[in-house]
């Protein structure tokens with residue numbers, strides 16, 4: 001039985017954080033556990049090396065197959081013609097070595113040819129950054145020109161909530177809206193900085209200058225919040241109340257394609273004022289100058305008025321002298 005919400009309501013609930021991980025699980029369960037397990041939605045989740053969503057207990061390395069099998073029908077590892085006929089949702093996670101003996105390339109190609117949609121989960125699969133030699137470039141070598149819809153769920157690690165949110169959306173309403181990098185706008189629309197508790201400090205230029213110095217805006221310590229789109233600032237991590245910035249660590253921009261180098265800045269290199277949209281010292285100075293000018297003008301007008309008034313009081317009436 002589908003969740004009793006419209007797409008608009010679903011998006012709103014997700015954006016406000018009302019649909020937490022457990023609720024999304026319940027949603028999937030209600031949607032998919034409809035009696036006959038052979039009719040459940042088919043899902044194939046292929047895990048390469050590295051990355052993933054291993055930090056969440058729900059998806060711990062050994063736990064997630066069992067967790068997901070509550071909702072989906074597993075098609076096994078082999079892309080048999082019968083399995084491919086099921087047109088599964090295909091999740092690719094991590095990096096895949098081009099192992100000829102294991103026929104990795106061939107297996108991936110087969111699954112992609114039969115899938116209805118591919119979810120690239122975690123940074124290694126989503127962006128392929130820092131791919132070691134001998135590992136496949138998923139985009140160029142596997143997905144190629146295939147018109148198959150692709151959804152990127154980046155992050156280091158990726159948020160389990162994002163994956164369950166996307167799966168719910170796929171099954172309830174179809175493909176979610178996506179940005180230029182094919183990330184669901186549901187989670188990756190807003191800049192972290194725009195939702196950060198220290199936005200006021202950012203605007204006023206009240207920056208933390210040393211690690212551990214105080215709570216506040218970490219822009220000078222290399223925070224990439226001004227150029228990173230994700231919902232960490234509002235929904236935090238693992239159902240807790242905190243996130244990187246909340247514990248004094250700058251946002252590393254882990255869900256951006258430029259992570260981790262960020263054009264040579266690295267994780268702790270400070271973004272330029274222009275890139276971050278910081279109102280520079282000069283602009284702030286200009287504002288002070290403007291305010292000073294306004295003040296001087298006001299004072300000038302006041303003096304002028306006072307002088308005029310004074311002169312008026314003591315003005316010699318020429319007409320009387322003539």
Ligand code: SF4
Pocket residue numbers: 192193194196197198199200202216217218219223224225226245251
């Ligand atoms: S620069 Fe970082 S710490 Fe400062 S407001 Fe933006 S996200 Fe928050």
